Amino acid sequence: MFQVNMWTYPWDLVDEEIDRALDRLQGEAGVTGISLAVTYHSIEQLRPHPGVNPRTFRSPGGAQFQPMSELYAATRLRPVVALWLKKSNPLATISQCCEKRGLKLRAWIVCCHGSATVARYPTFAMKDVFGDSSANWMCPVNPDVREYLRALVEDLTTHYLFDTIELERPSFPEKLHSHAHYKTGIVLGPVGEFLYNLCFCESCRQAAKRDGVDVEAAASAAMEGLTAILSDRDMEASSRESFLSENPDLGAFVEWRCGQVTSLVAMLKQVAGCRVVVHRVGDRYMTATDWQAVAGGCDGLLVPCSYSGDDAMKTLVEQVCGDTGDLSGVELSFNACSPQCPNAEAFVSAVASAAKLGVRSVDVYNYGLLPLERMEWVRRAARYAQREQSD
Numbered sequence: 001m002f003q004v005n006m007w008t009y010p011w012d013l014v015d016e017e018i019d020r021a022l023d024r025l026q027g028e029a030g031v032t033g034i035s036l037a038v039t040y041h042s043i044e045q046l047r048p049h050p051g052v053n054p055r056t057f058r059s060p061g062g063a064q065f066q067p068m069s070e071l072y073a074a075t076r077l078r079p080v081v082a083l084w085l086k087k088s089n090p091l092a093t094i095s096q097c098c099e100k101r102g103l104k105l106r107a108w109i110v111c112c113h114g115s116a117t118v119a120r121y122p123t124f125a126m127k128d129v130f131g132d133s134s135a136n137w138m139c140p141v142n143p144d145v146r147e148y149l150r151a152l153v154e155d156l157t158t159h160y161l162f163d164t165i166e167l168e169r170p171s172f173p174e175k176l177h178s179h180a181h182y183k184t185g186i187v188l189g190p191v192g193e194f195l196y197n198l199c200f201c202e203s204c205r206q207a208a209k210r211d212g213v214d215v216e217a218a219a220s221a222a223m224e225g226l227t228a229i230l231s232d233r234d235m236e237a238s239s240r241e242s243f244l245s246e247n248p249d250l251g252a253f254v255e256w257r258c259g260q261v262t263s264l265v266a267m268l269k270q271v272a273g274c275r276v277v278v279h280r281v282g283d284r285y286m287t288a289t290d291w292q293a294v295a296g297g298c299d300g301l302l303v304p305c306s307y308s309g310d311d312a313m314k315t316l317v318e319q320v321c322g323d324t325g326d327l328s329g330v331e332l333s334f335n336a337c338s339p340q341c342p343n344a345e346a347f348v349s350a351v352a353s354a355a356k357l358g359v360r361s362v363d364v365y366n367y368g369l370l371p372l373e374r375m376e377w378v379r380r381a382a383r384y385a386q387r388e389q390s391d
Ligand SMILES: [Zn+2]
Pocket: 126, 127, 139, 140, 141, 142, 199, 200, 201, 202, 203, 204, 205
């Protein structure tokens, strides 16, 4: 059966009463599963559902469940439990309620991005070529970060009933990311953003060197390129591809980083013991993701799809099929919120088109952000798609 999963925040379920909210998701929205945030970054969310209190939910983020601390003995990191949970562990109730109702439960793990965790453990943050640490991103190469993620997946899949694990950002960031009032008077452009986004933390330097990469030469090339851009010397003509072909040591470093993300995903899949899909966002330059290689180590890629018509969707699905090898590893996601989604018709027809193309699972964004009227959109879309696929 065609799967429709709704991305859901646990605080929305708790504040609306878990059973009532799941009734609504299953009955009014007709979803077959929910994808529940189990680790999350900081958030400030205006909530449209009537009666929900507070209307604006604010949280510095963190783990959305109570971890079993003994599992994290081999890493210096521990999950930072989100403040709103206090001592409670709604994940246990949500897991049982979903099981009882036959709703599939997916764990939506935001892997390396999280300012609450980085604030607690600044040593494990990414570090740019100037040596400055990120305030919100852990380095996916750091052995403690990798072990923390391994333990997190083990904790979740051992103690709760997950059908699928979704890994979001088991990688470097896809764009420069700040929570502060970020200031710059320079247009970095694609080359500058790429160079500025590269991690040269101690872990990256040591591990790359161990694997035979001349990381000092790579760092010098990045430093030189970035300094030129910051000095207003024109780099506009240069693309990332040509910059790397002029700087082969940096090219080797970029390849090596991709291997690190690939092996991280494969390791997490081994631990999970259930289906693992990775949010397919970013590229080999920014996130260090070689999607074909990543797909080889997990069960599928989940790709955001916009409302640009059937031809664009077909092209996208073919492209992702090129990574996964076949359609069974292709999942699409649709943002049903405004302004991303123009109207009900666009949403329903996009989900139906996905089904027509042979896609078997979609994720919809996001229960607590959507006006309740849109539950009906999701139900119509699910019904059309299921009919489409049973024909
Ligand atoms: Zn690093």
